Amino acid sequence: MSKIERVEVFVASPGRTFVTLRITTSDGVTGLGDATLNGRELAVASYLRDHLVPLLIGKDPARIEDMWQYLYRGAYWRGGPVTMTAISAVDTALWDIKGKVAGLPVYQLLGGRSRDGVMVYAHASGTDTASLIDDVERFLGLGYKAVRAQAAVPDVGGTYGVRKGKVYEPAATSLPDEQPWDTEAYLRFAPTYLEAVRERCGFGFHLLHDVHHRLTPIEAARFGKQVEDCRLFWMEDPTPAENQEAFRLIRQHTTTPVAVGEVLTSIWDVQRLITEQLIDYVRTSVVHAGGITHLRRIFDLAALYQVRTGSHGATDLSPVTLAAAVHLDTAVPNFGIQEYMAHADETAEVFRSGVTFADGMLHASEEPGLGVEYDEKAAERFPYQARYLPVARRLDGSVHDW
Ligand code: KDG
Numbered sequence: 029m030s031k032i033e034r035v036e037v038f039v040a041s042p043g044r045t046f047v048t049l050r051i052t053t054s055d056g057v058t059g060l061g062d063a064t065l066n067g068r069e070l071a072v073a074s075y076l077r078d079h080l081v082p083l084l085i086g087k088d089p090a091r092i093e094d095m096w097q098y099l100y101r102g103a104y105w106r107g108g109p110v111t112m113t114a115i116s117a118v119d120t121a122l123w124d125i126k127g128k129v130a131g132l133p134v135y136q137l138l139g140g141r142s143r144d145g146v147m148v149y150a151h152a153s154g155t156d157t158a159s160l161i162d163d164v165e166r167f168l169g170l171g172y173k174a175v176r177a178q179a180a181v182p183d184v185g186g187t188y189g190v191r192k193g194k195v196y197e198p199a200a201t202s203l204p205d206e207q208p209w210d211t212e213a214y215l216r217f218a219p220t221y222l223e224a225v226r227e228r229c230g231f232g233f234h235l236l237h238d239v240h241h242r243l244t245p246i247e248a249a250r251f252g253k254q255v256e257d258c259r260l261f262w263m264e265d266p267t268p269a270e271n272q273e274a275f276r277l278i279r280q281h282t283t284t285p286v287a288v289g290e291v292l293t294s295i296w297d298v299q300r301l302i303t304e305q306l307i308d309y310v311r312t313s314v315v316h317a318g319g320i321t322h323l324r325r326i327f328d329l330a331a332l333y334q335v336r337t338g339s340h341g342a343t344d345l346s347p348v349t350l351a352a353a354v355h356l357d358t359a360v361p362n363f364g365i366q367e368y369m370a371h372a373d374e375t376a377e378v379f380r381s382g383v384t385f386a387d388g389m390l391h392a393s394e395e396p397g398l399g400v401e402y403d404e405k406a407a408e409r410f411p412y413q414a415r416y417l418p419v420a421r422r423l424d425g426s427v428h429d430w
């Protein structure tokens with residue numbers, strides 16, 4: 029029997045911080061998992077190094093489901109982002125190994141192809157409506173079939189989702205940047221730029237918008253109603269999802285589709301949202317929701333309720349997660365869309381990925397396993413740098429959801 033012989037945890041900051049797990053078997057087969065939790069990276073690295081690595085050595089790498097149950101139930105303490113990200117990394121690495129052992133790309137192990145490619149959405153942004161429209165047009169010119177649109181709210185510095193350079197990277201400071209937030213200004217402005225995008229760019233593509241947890245339920249209901257004529261593919265995270273009953277209120281007022289789940293980490297976290305049909309797209313990811321094994325379970329539950337997938341794929345999810353997501357997206361029947369944000373050039377120096385882009389779609393690698401390699405020598409050139417996401421404060425100085 030092949031055994032897990034070596035487990036390594038790499039922490040490096042090629043463009044941004046990534047925590048990467050590499051498992052090597054006694055047969056010399058390696059598998060990669062992403063263990064990155066933005067702004068809390070070292071907690072997951074320690075969870076892996078100090079608590080999981082000793083449990084993994086000598087175990088059978090083929091028993092993926094059993095390993096998942098062992099790590100989840102064996103912790104006694106349930107869920108949470110640190111635990112689930114660590115479990116995700118182990119699970120993803122074991123799928124990579126299984127694919128390599130079988131000589132098959134991971135999507136084949138998941139039941140094979142359900143589609144030719146995976147539709148992705150790009151991130152257009154602007155400092156004002158005009159520059160946002162230019163950016164939307166640029167992405168449409170590159171062949172994207174779906175574009176998310178975010179513009180800077182006038183006089184509200186640091187609005188979520190507005191790119192400064194080539195890559196959007198909100199975790200940019202060594203301590204959290206505190207940014208002002210004004211809900212009324214956002215509610216006045218955001219519908220106007222979404223309408224302007226539709227007016228100038230038409231309806232021949234999917235338009236998305238991320239509210240990023242900023243509204244109360246009734247404000248979100250008002251927003252969703254106001255932008256109905258824009259025919260959004262989705263409004264994302266209109267209100268924080270701790271209070272899931274809130275989504276029923278939003279539903280009573282608007283037919284704008286709702287996407288939720290990037291900060292949720294298990295099937296139990298999304299059970300109510302899905303089974304009560306409070307959302308249309310579930311945004312849980314391979315890296316934060318228990319790996320391929322658990323995300324598949326979430327997607328299967330969602331399929332029963334006509335909820336489609338729309339996995340989180342910002343720059344803080346490594347190319348290992350993106351590759352795993354594209355394998356899963358290729359296989360599942362209820363795929364909706366995949367978020368896709370270009371990583372920094374430095375990231376590509378460390379992770380070599382076989383995922384390809386053409387015609388607004390991503391295509392999984394045909395290599396056995398996930399089709400990603402980690403260059404640890406290249407990673408040494410990018411030592412860890414602490415970076416935090418910003419914190420939002422209302423105009424009166426009190427903390428708001430960022
Ligand atoms: O780490 C937080 C980011 O991943 C998040 O802010 C990105 O909301 C996001 C999105 O939709 O990509």
Ligand code: MG
Nearest residue numbers: 238264265290
């Ligand atoms: Mg989001």
